[in-house]
Amino acid sequence: MRDSRSVLVLTNPYDVTANVVLRQLAVRRVPVVRLDPGTDLHMDASLTATYHMGEQRGALRTASREIETGGIRSVWVRRPSPYEGPQRLSGQDRRFAAEQALWGTGGILASLPNAHYINHPWNNRAAEYKARQLSAAQGCGFLVPTTVITNDPVEAREFVARQPGGAVYKPLWNTHYRVDDQPHSVWVEEVHADEITDAVSVCPHLFQSRVDKAFDARVTAVGDRLFGVRIDSPDLDWRYRQDRMTCTPVEVPESVTCAVRSYLSELLLIYGAFDFAVTAAGDWYFLECNPNGQWAWQPEEITAAIAHALADQLEKGPDT
Incomplete structure (x- = not known):
């Protein structure tokens, strides 16, 4: 055929x-x-x-x-x-x-x-670098937690010790890892200065000031269309136990909407899955943007709307 x-x-x-x-x-x-x-x-x-x-x-x-x-x-x-x-x-x-x-x-x-x-696969790859994400996010107007990426243990300890609200560690890439021959994920975890050893010198590590968040938010962007979800979870990293989180639609502030669209334009993306930590005062802190993040786990009406938006993009083809 x-x-x-x-x-x-x-x-x-x-x-x-x-x-x-x-x-x-x-x-x-x-x-x-x-x-x-x-x-x-x-x-x-x-x-x-x-x-x-x-x-x-x-x-x-x-x-x-x-x-x-x-x-x-x-x-x-x-x-x-x-x-x-x-x-x-x-x-x-x-x-x-x-x-x-x-x-x-x-x-x-x-x-x-x-x-x-x-x-585009090359744009996807470029947008997966955490350092690129943070740089673009700052330039596009997002609030970004203070962050350091380093392989210097002294720098890491001093940075973590300076954060009045605490600090977290995040992997720079979701590398496949096994413990006792079982698959093991590395989650976002709180870290203290006295826990940082000289093993940090083996490779770059990302440390970030901890946001005192009221809830997490996921904003799925498909072209100009944005779909916001509030995530309430007992865990620092909601991905750890997704069966314990609840998701409800949430309105995306205009300032965040403008920053998302600027970010997509800057990184030449049509699709992006943005994660935020939202404070009780209503401040949305950019955490990351996965250029190929999963989305079908969201509430049924949001999942259906995202699928419709993606189908629209695929059906229309290139701009003429």
Whole structure:
């Protein structure tokens, strides 16, 4: 089957969040191709790109679809599997295949002519750096907790000791970690100066002044549309025990709305999941923005509205 003006969704086969949007597109009769490039191209899919005499052409073939890549209207970069190479290979052969796929397949899929990306994968990657987030947030008008990123134990201890309301530690990246061979997540935790050892010198660490918050807030942005949720949790990091948190819709202040839109423009993003700590006085402190954060865990009406907004973006394609 050959489709034109298709939406390309790059994600793994277990991504149920993507299904919420795909159902919206199906109702609208928008043709969709779902691809997990890190695995599908080792099986029954193929991708070709040709560059000749100022022209770029290409074809993507899956078990059920064949599309011309120049006709793809939108690309949703959701949660594709990493490029790890075919399982039938091992050692340096598998590493070689994985790296060639990253730079070849990844390059083609990030360079489709006239496609509308949510978000472009290179913009996603740039926006994932915590230091970049903090710098952009300050420039866009957000309130930002005082923060230091350092591998100097002395600097870290002195910083933490100076924070009158206490300090927290946050990982700079969600690195896969195991304890006793069991998956282990590193959560945001309160930290005291006397707990900081010289092990800090091994790599950069992020320490931040603790916000005396009344509640947390998540603002999901899709283009110009913002969806706010108040999160009440007994934990410092609400992600730790999500079964104990409650979520209710919340109005986003105009100052935060303006800063969110400025931030998206600055980092060239269409989508962003912003996390805030909100004080009893009503001050919204920027904590981070995940350019590809999950959103289907929110109240049903908010989840449905976000899915509708994403479907609108994917259906419309590039601005003309």
